Amino acid sequence: QVQLVESGGGLVQAGGSLRLSCAVSGRTFSSYAMAWFRQAPGKEREFVATINWNGGRTYYLDSVKGRFTISRDNAKNTVYLQMNSLKPEDTAVYSCAGDRSYGSTLYYVYDYWGQGTQVTVSS
Numbered sequence: 001q002v003q004l005v006e007s008g009g010g011l012v013q014a015g016g017s018l019r020l021s022c023a024v025s026g027r028t029f030s031s032y033a034m035a036w037f038r039q040a041p042g043k044e045r046e047f048v049a050t051i052n053w054n055g056g057r058t059y060y061l062d063s064v065k066g067r068f069t070i071s072r073d074n075a076k077n078t079v080y081l082q083m084n085s086l087k088p089e090d091t092a093v094y095s096c097a098g099d100r101s102y103g104s105t106l107y108y109v110y111d112y113w114g115q116g117t118q119v120t121v122s123s
Contacts, residue, residue, distance in 0.1 A: 002026040002112045004096050009117030012086055016121070020081040022096030022114055030054075030074040033103025035110065036081045038092035038119075047105040048094070049081060059105070064090075086121045094119050 008020040020036070035050035049060045049070040058070050069082040079096055094117055097110035104110075 002028075002098065004098060004112055004114035006094065006096055006114045006117040009094060009119045011120045011122065014087055014121055014123050016086050017082070017084045018086065018119060020083065020094055020096075020117060020119070022079045022081075024077045024079070024096075024098060024112075026077070028100075029077040029098075032098040032100060032112075034070075034072060034079040035097045035099070035103055035105075036070060036079075036094055037097060037107055038090075038094045039116075040092040043092075045095075045107050046092075047107070050103045050105065051079065052103060083119070086119075088121045088123045090119060091121050092119060093117065 003025045005023045031053050033052050036048040037045050038048050039045040051058045051070045055072050067085045072079040096114045098112040099110045
């Protein structure tokens with residue numbers, strides 16, 4: 001059974017930073033592509049960033065490029081999302097997801113999901 005648990009969310013002022021973590025149980029974490037998605041109230045779930053199994057390839061939503069960085073530590077079974085220069089429009093519940101294949105920007109490709117962590121950016 002694979003479980004994903006996010007942490008690191010909270011309330012921050014615009015321009016501030018947060019670092020989200022996603023701890024993954026399971027021996028095959030290092031073979032998964034991982035991603036972060038977010039969902040704001042009244043809006044559809046949105047792709048944020050993805051990283052391949054060894055961290056050698058990443059891809060971002062255009063609006064977060066240059067501000068957010070996805071990374072992973074396979075020794076710790078953890079994926080991270082460093083978020084800098086946060087804006088009020090980044091406010092959402094952020095969830096991590098794992099894919100046993102190559103990963104994607106499409107949420108339905110992912111096999112495993114965490115419960116999510118709330119990020120609120122005040123203006």
